[in-house]
Amino acid sequence: MRSVRFVCVFASVVAFGLTTSANAQIEIDIQYIKQLVDAPPTLSNLDPIPEDLGTHGAELGLQDNATTGRFLGQTYSLTVTEVDVGGDFAEAVRSALSSSDLLVLDAPQEQVLMAADMPETAGALLFNTRAADVALRSDACRANLLHTLPSYAMKADALMQFFVQRRWEDIALIAGERPDDQAWADTLENSARKFGLKFGARKTWVFDADMRRNASQEVPLFTQELGDYDVLLVADAADDFARYIPYNTWRPRPVAGSAGLRPVTWHRVVEQWGAAQLQSRFDTLADRPMQDRDYAAWAAVRAIGEAVTRTGAADAETLRAFMLSQEFELAGFKGAPLTFRTWNGQLRQPIPIVHERALVAQAPLEGFLHQRTELDTLGLDQPESRCTAFDN
Known part of the structure; x- marks a missing residue:
């Protein structure tokens, strides 16, 4: 198990008098826990899975949070912990909780559920950035778990x-x-x-x-x-x-x-709505195009930053309540504000439909209507989801 810590501190904020009594200093520590797994054997080795998949997305989200946070007296830090294949994921979660109650989980469904069910995480806020399983948004949902990766x-x-x-x-x-x-x-x-x-x-x-x-x-x-x-x-x-x-x-x-x-969640051919700027900044950071898990990790960290900015708080309970409220919106470079579904914690978002060289369409497509938002024509709508953890 290996951990690396990133800290964005802006001492110049105080020097230039940009903080006020209303903007008290807030320290926000985000713990990113990544479960390493053995890659399955495949028939081709043309597109190896990047070893840093997801991690750089979280780092870019941290940088974006700090850009706003420097004017508001907010200091962001990110600790990335990699759990070796067969390692103790639960112990990594416990160790992270000693520093923060904001956890971003880059892990398969089994580890995500294990973390969400630990007594120690009952008051924490967890984000799922890897597991696309529909069950996590239905009968296996958990009240302390939000999902920034789209489901299958x-x-x-x-x-x-x-x-x-x-x-x-x-x-x-x-x-x-x-x-x-x-x-x-x-x-x-x-x-x-x-x-x-x-x-x-x-x-x-x-x-x-x-x-x-x-x-x-x-x-x-x-x-x-x-x-x-x-x-x-x-x-x-x-x-x-x-x-x-x-x-x-x-x-x-x-x-x-x-x-x-x-x-897809994200692809290099998405260039509208300011996406090219996000792509460029990620490529500078990671020296490769942004992929689905990178975007999901970026969105999780950015959701935390947006909620902290709007509430002036950094505790899990306050941030979760705000993220699930009608006031929360995240600019996700997809042409529509991203919001969380109140019945299962899934982040609503458009889905690009692509081939390798171009964007073909972006769902929801014209003509597919919904009484709440057209984004709810994608995935489990409230009557379809068997999630009851969010009822209260």
């Missing part, structure tokens, strides 16, 4: 809105064997039925051969059995085989999901 359901609904708009009504699906693949596939299927689309054949990818040599022979035969369809969905959460599906299918049809047309 939000991404699936974004795709289905696009399919409805394009009148791609007949869908086939290929899913990997891993639990994450199956969870993503199940969510895609449920979303298709929710939007009234026809869900046809579904196959499980079972190949472990070198697709760099065999894709053009194996994939056409594999997809021939799917019959006819308007669009082929691929559920490959580990980014293992999906890259070999486009242009190798038996029928010439668009591919979407984990390859081809993809719903």
